[in-house]
Amino acid sequence: MNTKILSTTFIGEALEETVLRDILADVPSEQQDTVLQRIAATIGLSTLKYIYESIDDTHKKIAFLHAIPQFLAQELLLADLAEYSENMPQLAREHITRSLLALRTKLKAFTT
């Protein structure tokens, strides 16, 4: 598995490697990077949306919008989400796990 792809996304720190390996086991090696990128991007986008919608305070919402480029550039980590609410890092991690498990179910259907 190209772990560098995971290390270049802010969600990489929460993606369960065992589940990813399970997904990629059915994918030819030359396609694994592309699949991995699309998974990371899909979950990344839905996680940003989830975090944004979970922040109640309007000022903090705006601050988060401004911080998104920093998350994309890996200058901020999931732990930095505590700035918006105390349990946000945990909620984000749970969301990422949920999304990955759901994707695994959907992608398993292509294995015949």
Place this chain on the structure above:
Amino acid sequence: MPANNSARLDFLQDDLQQKSSEVPLEFQTIPELFKDGAFVGVEAFFGKDSSTETVFQTQSPTDSIQADVSSILEKKTKNNSLLSQISAEELEDVLNKLRTVLTLPPGQLDRESELYLEQQISEMLGFEVTNILEGHQLQYNTGKIKALPHLKRHPTDAVKSHEKYQQASMSQKRGAFGWFLEQGKTTADTIQLEKYYIALQLFYSPEWSSSPREIKKWYKYRKMVVLNPFDKVAVVCAVGSIGPQIPVRYQFGASPEVIVEGKFWSSQSNGRAIVLFVDDQQNSIPLGPLTLGIPSKATTS
């Protein structure tokens, strides 16, 4: 490339495009994610690292728009049947998982099952369900549900005034949360609350001993969903009482309507149920039975 790999990549690309169309409008102000109102694609997450660009062969939404219209339509038709197929298999997987969980002794779902099932059931039902809501968690998620009688909605209520299942009789006492009245009157809403009530064993909850009044207030008419995966039925109900008193045999109780319409009487279900909170802050989800079927989003997309 084998067909299933191509389909897998197409599915992921479609999923990404769908997610990009669902993000809040405010996200369009972020140049790293959106350019000229269009989502930039996977580049948004990997563009900063040049080492990944060589393996990156994604078709961006802009490219899709420029592609030949007929090929897009053809691809869409293929994906529709593919998504329906996935949804049907996924649904069966989820139902099997739920059935397996119910073969175990009453208790809590394990963490991975909980996260997985919450997400899958929410997609299936079209609204958010959760095991923990505002820091509150049930002592049991899985267990047996007891058929309880109708509850008195007001002091002079009689079983004959209840629309259905009069043979279930009526409780001699009112429910633990009082009469089902709104400003002293019976309304359509209060009738529905009694009709689809669930009783939870709040007395045995660990948080009950520390703050019973707050707990009782919080749970009053709280919306829950009771799932019967054996007969593919779910019932959205409201917490209308506390009980049953003996926790060993039954972990939940419910109105005759919930038991009959949720088919908890069936030999397959044998009263076994999964109970989760419904996150309905807008109070927009009606009480009543639902079919556990293929998510409408997936079948129509």
